[in-house]
Amino acid sequence: MTGDGHNARGVSPIPAAAGIGLRFPHHEQVLQQQPAVAWFEVHAENYFGGGSPRQVLERVRCDYPLSLHGVGLSLGSAEGLDRTHLQRVAELVRSTEPGLVSEHLSWSIVGGQYLADLLPLPMTEEALEVVCRHVEQTQTTLQRRILIENPSTYLQFQHSTIPEWEFMAAVAQRSGCGILCDVNNIYVSASNHGWDPQAYLAALPAAAVGELHLAGHAVRTLDDGSVLRIDDHGARVAAEVWALYRQALRCFGATPTLIEWDTDIPAFDVLLDEAAQASALMRGLAPGQHACAA
């Protein structure tokens, strides 16, 4: 039991420990058994509206620090943010008082149509301006700082002019937002595009990194023979990603780290086990050790 009980409210900060992404199949178990988890993160959109999902979230929030992770704000949309969507996020933030709020460096909406995936942006000055404007609009509406997560991508655009790690750093620097560094996404994208994942980590401004993500991915061979890594959140964290996570801890120090699993969701114990591995690596970090050598 890690929570402070039902009288705990007000913003509970997310501790520098391993948390778990809470999904519907585990709601009952978490409410009944109150497992020892340092914090939970949920997808904001799953708790829009009212009824029983919202009641579950309120109860979870009473027992654990909570992080809200948006998947639908579409910060990279050229045409602007969906204000109704942003207001729903704001309402959820007001009512749940999460320790962290995050979104993605991606887009999903064009012409008022939602394309239900985190789609890649061209890494251009125009896209950078659009994203920074929307991050600022979001932070103003929510009256708080948010974190932006680096994407996993399968496509690059020929007219991109800014390396993704520089783009992430520039968004943080210009808008004042923090960075959610998804270690698996760095590994997946680096592998797909031939980048150096360690150099990516080293290029991120350490002071801006407020959270890390870990998840499993799939390896697929395409019809043209090329091998692509797909960020499906459907397996244990890969050994290479654990290795990269160790470097991330050396770069950023002990940082709230989330275990995510969205496809073929396993028994909750499997997630606890992954979280324990992340915790063990964080504990093994020498005090004050912050050196990011790429």
Place this chain on the structure above:
Amino acid sequence: MPALLELQQALRAQLLGEALPADEASALRVAIYRNTCLSTLVNALRLSFPAVQRLVGAEFFDGCARQFIRRHPPTSAWLNDYGAGFAGFLSAFAAAATLPYLADVARLEWSVNRALHADDAPGLDLARLAALDESARSRVSFTAHPGLSLLRLEFPADAIWRAVLDQDGAAMAAIDLASGPVHLLIERDAGGLAVRRLNAARWQFAVRLCAGEPLYSALDDGPDADIGAWLAEHLSSGRFIDFQLNAPPAGATRQ
């Protein structure tokens, strides 16, 4: 170099349409995004229309959901709010014509989805209503709870829906498809979800109140004694979240 908006419009056309980029490497990669986009949306519809899926089978559902998605993609990222037009789409879907009740089951499931996911809203404060003087009460009109639906369906979709989700073949076999229309009230209640059959008069009264007709007008039809009880039940069940006071009816005599 395409502007960001042009690039996004082009990718949308590739995700929702048939064409892919000309070069194979790009086409294979865009296809990954297309697959995620469509399968996420099919899954959202599957979660909102589980009985429809059982009735037509997973493969047929996947096919018709994809056609619906391409013609009517969601207009927001709140996927629990996606699918309002699916029942209407199914009613015009020729391949489903052998199941004439399919669209009615979809209409019911959309109302169930609304009951489960609508915003929370407390029932109106009955003390405020009680404080009105007698003459004002008949001029009251109500705002219905956002999770409340009233459906008149040609087929006994409520019985079909229950039998399908319970996988109760005996109950399914006992349903008389020609038993005439059903009048349903669907709402979120203390137990989570309620789907009730009403008689036609009671349903009509509820429809008029939910449409915002003042009481004096909605009271027109039906025996007074029953209507008082019906109104009391609506109020105590929290089906109305607010009320407004309307002008007296034209030509009404001062009381």
